[in-house]
Amino acid sequence: MTEPVLQIDSLVKHYGQVRAVDGLSLTIGQGEVLGLVGESGSGKSTVGKCVLRLTEPTSGTITLGGRDVTHLSRRAMRPLRRDVHMVFQDPYSSLNPRFSIEQIVSEPLLRHKLASRREAYGRVAAMLEKVGLRTEMMTRLPHELSGGQRQRVGLARALILEPRLVVADEPVSALDVSVQASVLNLITDLQRDMGFSCLFITHDLSVVEFLADRIAVMYLGRIVETGPTADLFAEPRHPYTQALLSAAPVPDPVKARERRRIVLRGDVPSPLDPPAGCRFHTRCPLAFDACRTVEPELADPRSGVHPAACHLVTPEHRPDAAVPGRTIEY
């Protein structure tokens, strides 16, 4: 097997008392798109920021292309930054408003001294064409572009160094459906043509279903389920994933009204004080005694089944009454 492009082991990031990420491991293979989904505040962006070292992890290791980068100094990190780039949610605030599009997209090339100003011009023009922007846009300022165009600029900037890994944090969430469609098509095409790996962060399940090879579902700083996209959608195993899929809006009135939604009750717990045992137990319709004290592992002893951190799918703590892989029924 080839070396993963990104490997995260037992990552912990605490902001003071806030346990934003609390023991998370994942890998992304060459050319793979991993969709990271989960509730607001579950720690998705924090994972992305740790990978780019925009924030310092509290503990755990981050390995990029086989090299442990967790404790590299800023200076030692610099050449590696060519390999990892980030695309942000808000295409407006992430682009310097006083810089022209050409300056914004060429900046990584010049910073890493990979091109002279003149060479950079040609590469920027070629990159803009790839993301579907005309070269006359080069002299424009960000506020003169539409939201979709700005997001294309963000992509051009992230991809100009041909990185091996792109971290995309909600890159289409602020866009209208029609604009979102063209940006998603573009990301798919560029990813296939350039072959980069991608950590795609979103709360929109239909977007990851479209784009991701694999999905990891986060809840309160941890991954509760992970697996190939098709498997996870066909057979969600963790009760949180089941609730999430059942609540996602479907644009079909007949299906939307027929299906049974799992409405979660109980308070959303705080990352200041995550519940003991299974972190989902305060809202889980299937919780039983062991859930309140024993934390379930993200593992499955059976081969060929994607893992979920729930006592109902791992036999050890399961009460006799519960059926393996039981789903919530209403």
Add this chain to the structure above:
Amino acid sequence: MSLLDVTDLTVGFDTEDGHVHAVKGISFSLEEGEILALCGESGCGKTVTAMAVPRLLPPQTTRLSGSIRLDGRELTTLPEPLMRQVRGKEVSVVFQEPMTSLNPSFTVGFQIAEVLRRHENLSRAAARNRAAELLELVGIPAPAQRIKEYPHQLSGGMRQRVMIAIAVACSPRVLIADEPTTALDVTIQAGVLDVFRDLRDRLGTAIILITHDLGVVADIADRAVVMYAGRAAEQAPVEELFARPRHPYTLGLMKALPAAAVTGPAGRRRLAEIPGMVPSPLADLDGCAFHARCPQRQDDCLAARPPLVRHGPAHLAACFHPGHSGEQP
């Protein structure tokens, strides 16, 4: 006569850049107990259309014409003191930003009770009890404790429910909810949509739901108006709209959803795109506003503006060359 009749509503704004044509002659009606969705892309005029009803647009710059009748009573010319009675009591609004619309320095119980005392003349104690009942109605657990809490102590979903509780405190006949679930997680959104359904079922509240999410429309609305560039492109009962969209823009929106992805050449997943951009609201051209982006356009589409034409019971579309009936998206 319907509960609410909006006829030929036109709203513009005087700005430094010129006159903004925000809404250009829209008509719709709303029945008691009906949930009507206003949908369409950012800037198409959803908020302006809805906020014209309770007259919440800035009075200095707004230029409005047309008629808005609530139970037959004309609201556009109603004197402001009477309009104040209508607002909050007969027509109330849930704004998009729950944090900015709650006052951080008062408990949520106080804020709900305030509305009740202002409009219903309830005593302090009665208002407090009613506030707790309302929190229970919108599905907030332990309401007796929650009324003593401040907005920052509540999660986003709970704050949104408090806003809904305030909006329904005086049992309004029309509730306007502007993107009420857009900032919420889907698991929380599902609960908030249930609250709306429940209000409609129990109190017969009529709801105007503004959303750009066609999934939410499919889930909860009875009827929908799809807006484009300040006008209604299409209007139909929801099942009909999704089964037989007639306007090329509606069809385009439905095909652009990630859920509608198709597998293209070389096994690549593709979404249908709507090329081009929404026209500027500073100009108001003759002809069909969707012309530049429309895959079905023909020469006559620029000659005149397509009127809304009936395509079935309660199904209207403004297009000279609509999709055939029975055509599936």
